Amino acid sequence: MKGFVLMNNQKSLLHISKNAFLSVFVILLVLVVASGILTHLIPAGSYDYSDNGSIIENSYRTLPDVPGYPIWKWFLAPFMVFGGSDAINIIAISIFLLILGGTFTIMDKTGGIHVIIKKLILRYQNRKYVLLRLVILVFMLFGAFFGIFEESMALLPIMILLSLSLGWDTLVGVGMCLLAAGFGFASAITNPFSVGIATELARTISGENINLLSGVFFRLFVFAIMYLLLSTFLVRYAKKVETNPERSPMFEEDKKKARDFDLSKSLPFENENLIFKSFTIMFVVLLGFVVLASILDLVAKISVPTIPLMALTFLIGGITSGFIVTKDAKKTWTFFANGALGVAPAILLILLAASVKHIITEAQIMDTILHTIATALSDKSPIVGVLIIYALVLFLQFFIGSASAKAFLIMPLLVPLAGLIGITNQLAILAFIFGDGYTNVIFPTNGVLLIGLSIASVGYAKWFKWTAVLQLITLVLTTLLLILAYYTGYGTW
Numbered sequence: 001m002k003g004f005v006l007m008n009n010q011k012s013l014l015h016i017s018k019n020a021f022l023s024v025f026v027i028l029l030v031l032v033v034a035s036g037i038l039t040h041l042i043p044a045g046s047y048d049y050s051d052n053g054s055i056i057e058n059s060y061r062t063l064p065d066v067p068g069y070p071i072w073k074w075f076l077a078p079f080m081v082f083g084g085s086d087a088i089n090i091i092a093i094s095i096f097l098l099i100l101g102g103t104f105t106i107m108d109k110t111g112g113i114h115v116i117i118k119k120l121i122l123r124y125q126n127r128k129y130v131l132l133r134l135v136i137l138v139f140m141l142f143g144a145f146f147g148i149f150e151e152s153m154a155l156l157p158i159m160i161l162l163s164l165s166l167g168w169d170t171l172v173g174v175g176m177c178l179l180a181a182g183f184g185f186a187s188a189i190t191n192p193f194s195v196g197i198a199t200e201l202a203r204t205i206s207g208e209n210i211n212l213l214s215g216v217f218f219r220l221f222v223f224a225i226m227y228l229l230l231s232t233f234l235v236r237y238a239k240k241v242e243t244n245p246e247r248s249p250m251f252e253e254d255k256k257k258a259r260d261f262d263l264s265k266s267l268p269f270e271n272e273n274l275i276f277k278s279f280t281i282m283f284v285v286l287l288g289f290v291v292l293a294s295i296l297d298l299v300a301k302i303s304v305p306t307i308p309l310m311a312l313t314f315l316i317g318g319i320t321s322g323f324i325v326t327k328d329a330k331k332t333w334t335f336f337a338n339g340a341l342g343v344a345p346a347i348l349l350i351l352l353a354a355s356v357k358h359i360i361t362e363a364q365i366m367d368t369i370l371h372t373i374a375t376a377l378s379d380k381s382p383i384v385g386v387l388i389i390y391a392l393v394l395f396l397q398f399f400i401g402s403a404s405a406k407a408f409l410i411m412p413l414l415v416p417l418a419g420l421i422g423i424t425n426q427l428a429i430l431a432f433i434f435g436d437g438y439t440n441v442i443f444p445t446n447g448v449l450l451i452g453l454s455i456a457s458v459g460y461a462k463w464f465k466w467t468a469v470l471q472l473i474t475l476v477l478t479t480l481l482l483i484l485a486y487y488t489g490y491g492t493w
Contacts, residue, residue, distance in 0.1 A: 021345050027444050027460055028352035032074055035356045035399075039363035040068030046367050057416055060371040069363040077355035078348070084361075086354055093150070094347045096311040097451055098340040103318030104157045105339025106332060110325040112279040113158060115272055117165050128166045129235055135159070136180045136231045143184025144223055146291065147193040147403075149440060150448040152181035153455070154286065154310065160456055168238045169248040170456050171466055175234045178452045179441050179467070183230050185403075186437020187223040189216060194403040194433050201411040202425040210491075215426045218490055219433075222481055229477065233470050249462045278324050282317030286310065346454040350447045357399050357445075366399070374413050377421065385421030386431050386482055389414060393435025401446045403436045424491025427482070434478040442471050 044066035048059035073080065081090060107113045124131040142148040160173030188195040190213075203210050241248045248254065322332035360366050373392050377385055393410065400406050410432070418428040440446050444460055453463055485491075 021349070021454065025349065025352065028349060028356075028450075031445060032077060032352060032355050032359065035359040036069050036071065036074040039359060039365055042365040042368055044364040044368060045371060046364055047371070060367065062368075063364055066364050069359050074359065077358050078351035080362075081351060081354045081358045084358055086357070090350060090354055092308050092311070093447060093451075094350060096308075096314075097343055097346055097350075099311045099315045099318075100154060101341075101343035102336035102339040103314045105342070106318050106322040106335045107279055108157075108339075109335045110275060110322055111272075112275050112321070112325070113161055115276045116158060116279065117162050119276070120162060121165055129238070131166075132172075132176060132235060132238060133231050135176045136234060137227060139177060139180035140184030140187065140223070140227055140230070143181045144187050144189040144191060146295075147185060147188075147191040147196075149181050149185045152177055153448065153452055154314070156452055156455055163238075164254065167242045167245075169241050169245070169254050170250045170458060171248065171463075172234060172238045172241065174452060174456050174458060174463075175230075175237075178449070179234075180230060182441035182449075183226050183438065184223075185440065186433065187219070187226045188433045188437065189219050189223055191403075191433075194407070194436050195219070195429060197403070197407040198411055198429045198432050201407055202415050202429060208425055210425060215430065215490055218485060218488075219430075225477065225481070226474070229473065230470075249466060250458065253457060275325050278321035279317075282313070282321055285317065286313050343451075343455065346451050349450045349454065353445045353447045353450060360399055369395075370410070370413060374417060377417050380421055382422045382486060383483060385417070386423050386427055386486060387479065389417070389428055390431040390435050390479070390482060393432050394439060397436055397439050398443050398445055401440065401443075401448075406436055407432070423486065426491030427485055430485055430490065431482055434482065438471065438474050438478065442467055 044063040045060060046063055048056040050056055081087060104113070120131070139152055143152075156174065156177045159177035160170050163169065163173030163176070185191060185194070190196065199210055199214065202208070245251055245254075319332060319336065322335060323329055326332050370392075373388070373395075377388050377392075380388060393406065396406055396410060414428045414432065415425055418425050441449055442464065444450065450460075453460060
């Protein structure tokens, strides 16, 4: 069976390839410079905000005394973000990434990943496309119901190795994990971070009796369509690569890895059952925590710091499992340190991505952009209006990846606009959901995507080319779905 050998002399499982790092670094550097130039072309302006962070209607004013962002600060922005509102989030994600790299390297060096993949192969070796569709469905469901996206990175290395082991390539592995989680997040059914917060804000601002389940049956219909689209895309591509591996954009890179997964190869440490149980327990605890945290946020409105607690779970679980298997604390910590160092360069990419938003907000041109588009929307027809709302959210998504941050920023504008152009609040929320989510897996300013591509050693240019047609089809489909939602009275049922 074609696959992937875990060699003892390999690099750390998670490591940033030089080419992948440089390609993304250059793209982000260009975006930082472009953002700086925009601050000298667009005048500064500001809305007034209420105590809960909502924009106060008709409060926009220009700020003529605010200059463009100084050129010398453009290149200091990656360090200045630590003084901004995103600092805690950046630090948390960076620490999580280092711990993730260390933990998966422990799993790799102790044979944990080999054992997990071996069991999956033995169970599904004659039904591997069933397995592929099932994995896609699971990741999409967790994204759609619980808003899980960045957390999917925890399983990305295993999915990549599983893909290689089944005769596919790295792109299929990233696709059935990160791409599926992103599509699920965007096909929000009860996603608390997008549809949940947006609905709550719309209800508070308008006083309308709407809740998280308003319009849920149409969103289930959307989910089914997007699952069919993504699973068909990945299955067709996987079959093409399996038939002719040279057609893979990752052929040369994947060729450097051994392509035969030897099910009978000896493990670096004995007792396969102990290895499997140790790491399986860690993932079960992790999964249970993520589900519990999502339910608490969804039902009880209790916000749990998911990323820091996941990092702690990985750290304790990885080190403990590694020690149980190796019986050697020094060796376990050495594995961990090597893995953490292997992914450390990705932190610079995260800082560059955050710099784009930092420059735009510090120069106070974000509110000017919002005001200009909101003014243009006020006299448009319902169909044109909802599509412009979609475009507006897509534009903001390039600079602000956080769904909740965008919701607090833009929903106070969208709710009044919805009434002005004759659409329901639910339809405005649907346009917000579509604009917020699907581009998480193509915009180069999304930190999670950059980390995922770095872990997989996939250059951004290759990723863009591979997913461009899928994203174009998604754009057309979501546009048609918004039009269908309007003509079927979405939000009035």
